Amino acid sequence: MKLFNSLTQKIEEFSPIKKGQVLLYTCGPTVYDHVHIGNLRTYVFEDTLRRALKATGYGVKHVMNITDIEDKIFARANQTNQDFKILTAKYEKIFLKDISKIRIDLHESKLIRASQAITEMQELIRQIPNRYIEDDGVYFDIGNYKDYGRFVTLDRSHQHHRINNDEYDKEHVADFALWKAKKPDEPSWDFKIDGKNIEGRPGWHIECSAMSVKYLGQPFDIHTGGVDLKFPHHENEIAQSRAATGKELASFFVHAEHLLVDGRKMSKSLNNFLTLEDVIAKGFDPIALRLLFLQAHYRSQLNFTWDSIGAAQTNLKSLQAFADLRFQTQPGATSTPDDYFTEQQESILADLSNDLATPTALAKLDKIIDLVGSSGVDPTRTLNQLNQFLEFLDLVFGLELLKSNDITPEQKQLITKREEARVSKNWAKADELRQQLKSQKIELNDTELGPIWYRA
Ligand SMILES: [Zn+2]
Structure with a gap:
C-alpha cells in the first residue's frame, strides 16, 4: 500500500510496525453540534482507508476518539444553560446515527471519550520535561523543543508568549496549554503535579496524544484527520508525545482535503453549512453522498453542489442496476471471459493500494458495467463470479450493492x-x-x- 505521508510530503510504501496488523488512529468529532458534510468526507476517507487495508490482507486495529471535553463544548453548554454531559451525549448519539447512515463501519473500531482517559492525559503531561506552570494552566514550552513546525513553516520572530485557546492559526504560534486551570462554569478534575494540585481540565491536543497511545502504543502506524487539523492540533500532538517519550507518535500522518460548498469553505455565516440531514431532506440517499466523496481523490478539494450530488445519485442507480443483473441471468449469454472479474478485482485493489485512488477505481467500474450489461450474465458461467465481485465492491466501497432484492x-x-x-x-x-x-x-x-x- 502506497500512501502520501504528510510528515515527509511524499508518497511512501506503507508497511506496519507489527507484521500484518495496522494500528490506526483517527481524530473524531467534538460533540457539541451536528457534524457537517465536510467532516463526513474525512470520516468516509478514513473508513475507505480502513477497508482498503483490510482488503489487501491486513488486520486493522482502529481507534477513534470522541472529544467530550473542549472549549466549544463548554461555551455551548453555558449558552444553552445545560449540563455539558447532556449536550455531549445528545450529539454523540446524532454523530453515530449520521455515521451509520453514510455506512461508515465502526463495529470493529474502538471509540473512546476524552473524559475516559483523564488519568492517561495527566500522566503524559507529567512526563513532558519542557512544561511550565502558570496561573491559568500548564504550558508546553516550544522554545525548549527543537523540532516544532513539522507540518507548517513557522515565523518564530513574532512568536507570542502563550495561548490558552485550543484553536489558533500559525500567525499566533505560542506555547500552548496542556492543562487549563479551572474557569467558572466549567467542569474540572484534580491534577497533582510538581507538588501542587491544579484543578482544571485537559487541553484538546493532549487528549488525542493520550487516547491514541492508550490503545495503540507508541509509535503506532497511521494517524489520520482533515487537513485543518495539521496545525495546531497534530503539530502539538507530535510535540507533546515526542517530548514526553523521545519516540515518534506515528509513522504516517495522512490528511484529507477540504470539502467546499458552491466553491466556498463551509461556514455558518455564509449559510452553506450542510449536515447529512439537509442532504436527506432534499431527497438524496446518504450512499449517494458517500459515492460523491469517493469520486474525488481524498487529497483533492471537492466542491459540493446540488447538481453534483444529483449526478452521484444517478451514478449510484446505475451501480444498483448493475447489481440487479444477478437476478436476470440468460442461459447461453455471450458472457465475459472466465477470469474477467478476478482481473477487475485485482485492478481495483491495485488502484486503492496506490494512495487510495478511488476515482480511477470507480471509472473502471463504469466500463465494467457497460461490458457486463451488453454481454449478459450466464447462470452457470458468470453468476458466481458476479456475486463475488459485488461482495468485494461492497467490502471496499460500502455502497451496499448486494442489499437489493429480486422483483416479485x-x-x-x-x-x-x-x-x-x-x-x-x-x-x-x-x-x-x-x-x-x-x-x-x-x-x-x-x-x-x-x-x-x-x-x-
Ligand atoms: Zn485529535
Whole structure:
C-alpha cells in the first residue's frame, strides 16, 4: 500500500510496525453540534482507508476518539444553560446515527471519550520535561523543543508568549496549554503535579496524544484527520508525545482535503453549512453522498453542489442496476471471459493500494458495467463470479450493492407478457404492461439479450 505521508510530503510504501496488523488512529468529532458534510468526507476517507487495508490482507486495529471535553463544548453548554454531559451525549448519539447512515463501519473500531482517559492525559503531561506552570494552566514550552513546525513553516520572530485557546492559526504560534486551570462554569478534575494540585481540565491536543497511545502504543502506524487539523492540533500532538517519550507518535500522518460548498469553505455565516440531514431532506440517499466523496481523490478539494450530488445519485442507480443483473441471468449469454472479474478485482485493489485512488477505481467500474450489461450474465458461467465481485465492491466501497432484492414473480410475469405482446407487435398491450410496471417503479431496457429491468 502506497500512501502520501504528510510528515515527509511524499508518497511512501506503507508497511506496519507489527507484521500484518495496522494500528490506526483517527481524530473524531467534538460533540457539541451536528457534524457537517465536510467532516463526513474525512470520516468516509478514513473508513475507505480502513477497508482498503483490510482488503489487501491486513488486520486493522482502529481507534477513534470522541472529544467530550473542549472549549466549544463548554461555551455551548453555558449558552444553552445545560449540563455539558447532556449536550455531549445528545450529539454523540446524532454523530453515530449520521455515521451509520453514510455506512461508515465502526463495529470493529474502538471509540473512546476524552473524559475516559483523564488519568492517561495527566500522566503524559507529567512526563513532558519542557512544561511550565502558570496561573491559568500548564504550558508546553516550544522554545525548549527543537523540532516544532513539522507540518507548517513557522515565523518564530513574532512568536507570542502563550495561548490558552485550543484553536489558533500559525500567525499566533505560542506555547500552548496542556492543562487549563479551572474557569467558572466549567467542569474540572484534580491534577497533582510538581507538588501542587491544579484543578482544571485537559487541553484538546493532549487528549488525542493520550487516547491514541492508550490503545495503540507508541509509535503506532497511521494517524489520520482533515487537513485543518495539521496545525495546531497534530503539530502539538507530535510535540507533546515526542517530548514526553523521545519516540515518534506515528509513522504516517495522512490528511484529507477540504470539502467546499458552491466553491466556498463551509461556514455558518455564509449559510452553506450542510449536515447529512439537509442532504436527506432534499431527497438524496446518504450512499449517494458517500459515492460523491469517493469520486474525488481524498487529497483533492471537492466542491459540493446540488447538481453534483444529483449526478452521484444517478451514478449510484446505475451501480444498483448493475447489481440487479444477478437476478436476470440468460442461459447461453455471450458472457465475459472466465477470469474477467478476478482481473477487475485485482485492478481495483491495485488502484486503492496506490494512495487510495478511488476515482480511477470507480471509472473502471463504469466500463465494467457497460461490458457486463451488453454481454449478459450466464447462470452457470458468470453468476458466481458476479456475486463475488459485488461482495468485494461492497467490502471496499460500502455502497451496499448486494442489499437489493429480486422483483416479485408477478412482476416477472408482467415482463414476460409484455415481451410476448411486443414480439407479436401488439403495441397497445405492450405499452399498457410497461406502464403497469412503471407504476411499480420498474423500468425496462430492451436489449439484444431481451428485456432487462431496473429500478426507477
Ligand atoms: Zn485529535
